[in-house]
Amino acid sequence: MRTQMRTDVIVVAAGRGQRAGEGRPKQYRSIGGQTVLRRTLERFLGQPGIRFVQPVISPEHAELCACAIQGLAGVLTPVAGGASRQASVRAGLEALAGDPPDLVLIHDAARPFVSARLVADAIAAAAAHGAAIPALALVDTLKEVTEPGFLGSGPDRDRIRGVQTPQSFRYELILAAHRAQAHGELTDDAAVAEAAGHRVASFPGDPANIKLTTPEDFVTAERTAALLAELADVRTATGYDVHAFGPGDHVMLGGVKIPFEQGLAGHSDADVVLHALTDALLGTIGSADIGFHFPPSDPQWKGASSDRFLAHAAGLVRAAGGRIAHLDATVVCEAPKIGPHREAMRARLAEIVELPMARISVKATTSERLGFTGRREGIAALAAATVRLPWID
Structure with missing residues (x-):
């Protein structure tokens, strides 16, 4: 059995956060009754694979930090940062050298909404590639200022990404890279790794993983914290469906039309x-099953597109005051091949339930030629949904 890699986290909290407005440094301000720093640290503590969390702070904030981390198990004694972010990360890396981890995640204290999914993906990406960062596709078009008040052409948006933290690395790789760039002023750790000659992979970021920078960001953060506090009832439920092959030239899977030598038999489109x-x-909301809401005996659903069924269920969750956190589906079949259509399925599912693709997972497997799927008699699917609902005693 493979031994799990030891992973530590460096949380960079040495800045002053002057753009956040008057008052305490932003990492020690309160949102939802907790300091930003404490919220950020708690996001990593207890996550699978995480060993220790190492805060890096300004020495003049030692008392504020002591209050923020009080009672948190797994948080190492804070170390003093430097004059730049690069110097602060170097201080954190050196502090771990006495009992070095295999992997290290480097995260900004001002990102208190980092998700468990993002942490897990960061660990997996570092283990696979040595150096990796979360990235988001840009929504807005970028333009270059050619002269005051005028814009020219800009870079191809499809080739540009916005990057986030946690950035993740093999510990020895990023420590050596920082030591080689000891006097540099590089703005993130991916740049430090690249300067040392390493390729940096990317993995999907999370739009919710915002960095608190301006006073307006704190208004948004308060709303998010309040919403998370209200939606404290986390529920997970599963689903299963199967349809036999029949005449046809395509199958519908995940809302995507896939050419095939057969179709799927069913009252609707059999997706x-x-x-x-x-x-x-x-x-997740205890609302019976699909047959209750859309009876096969009702002729109006004959040949119906199944995206209507999923959109209806998502609407019921929202009507109950809930939010969908994650959807996961596994397709079981010998054919057709699901891999070439996986991303199109994720995109279509995200569209139907109005979620970012990062919250949608589609997987596929065979049954090793066993059972009805192994005999190519039909296709099965298993699913899981996680939602957050208002707490009801």
């Missing part, structure tokens, strides 16, 4: 992925 996900969402 097993959408049906399983619909049942999973209905299960």
